[in-house]
Amino acid sequence: MATRQTEILVGQILEEEVTLTFDEVSGACAVARERIVELVEQGLLEPRAGADQRLGGDALRRARIALRLQRDLGVNAAGASLVVELLERIELLEARLRGRQ
């Protein structure tokens, strides 16, 4: 993992340049595939238009938070999905608020 000073890493924008299969998302979250399908059914994770069974890269972040909330707070998939969406709304509003100050 040691990185030389001179090496320049080039990455991809997860939200725009990456799509993931259900299995990749469930693998990265270390949960069973059904748990990801459940979040898709809640509408929290949306398959990319034109790419059946592929999720946008940002699905990974949303899935991780939703799964942590389910594990730690005892909420179900519907509750966790609601919380994630509300958190994103709060973040957006707070960013706007910061901009106005």
Place this chain on the structure above:
Amino acid sequence: MEFKDYYAIMGVPREATAEQIKQAYRKLARKYHPDVSKEAEAEQRFKEVGEAYEVLRDPEKRAAYDQLGQGPRAGEEFRPPPDWGSGFEFRGASGAGGGDEGFAFEGDPSEFFETLFGRAGFGAAGAQAHHGHGRARNRGEDHHARVVIDLDATLEGATRTLTLRVPAMGEDGRPHLRDRTLNVRIPRGIQAGQHIRLAGQGSQSGGEGKPGDLYLEVQFAPHRLYRPEGRDLLLDLPVAPWEAALGATVTVPTPAGAVELKIPADSRAGTRLRLKGRGLPANPPGDLYAMLQIALPPADSPGAREAYRALATALPFDPRASFGA
């Protein structure tokens, strides 16, 4: 070793029922959950509460813990009694006694916890449920970090040197934080909240598998001129009262270079003028919104005061007409 008063951490009396303890945990977990909480040191508190609950929810662990009494007096070191652990049979799977499905605390237990219950006692059942996939094990773990970069980096697609704090296993077998420095090309047009995926920069896998990836969540430091909102940029554009009233053409900075912007006559403060395609250079590019602000010339000379007086005489204007008072 520091004695942990699990009852105090959870804010319950020592004689609290299992139901009361569960309620206290739920409440504290919501309050300090790192994904939700704005409290200072939420993560640390959340871990503490999780550890306390791990013990108090389990009748066996709780009974054993209660045997220790209230702990040593302030300032004294805690040492487990020599007969610790005798007469108690701990099950590795913690779900057995707790009766709280779905609870699985993850993270590093305190030294105190480890001494008393060992690592195996820590969220064993749940942890397996979450990690029990061979598929995930074949690959090294993914790492996540949040980085704050300057907006200019995304405007130009520049390279930035980022320093991340990474927990690494030290020679004494305990995790330590060490700094890791990376030179990263910031993708042009990346927006706040988006992630850069650096393939293969996560943990090495234990076996044959590929190393994990490193995900950097991008946040922007405040910029001198622009406030990013998604792919759009907002710019406060100060104009003189006569520019707003009579209309004017003013020079406005944009990331791709200065442009001339026409201010329509009779513009008001707060008007948003859109410069299409002049926002973040994403695909498609965002827009730049110039928000008009009317700047008053200071009345700091006899001439300026005279000019204001002349304006007041010439214009019958009541800015508070809408109050109706």
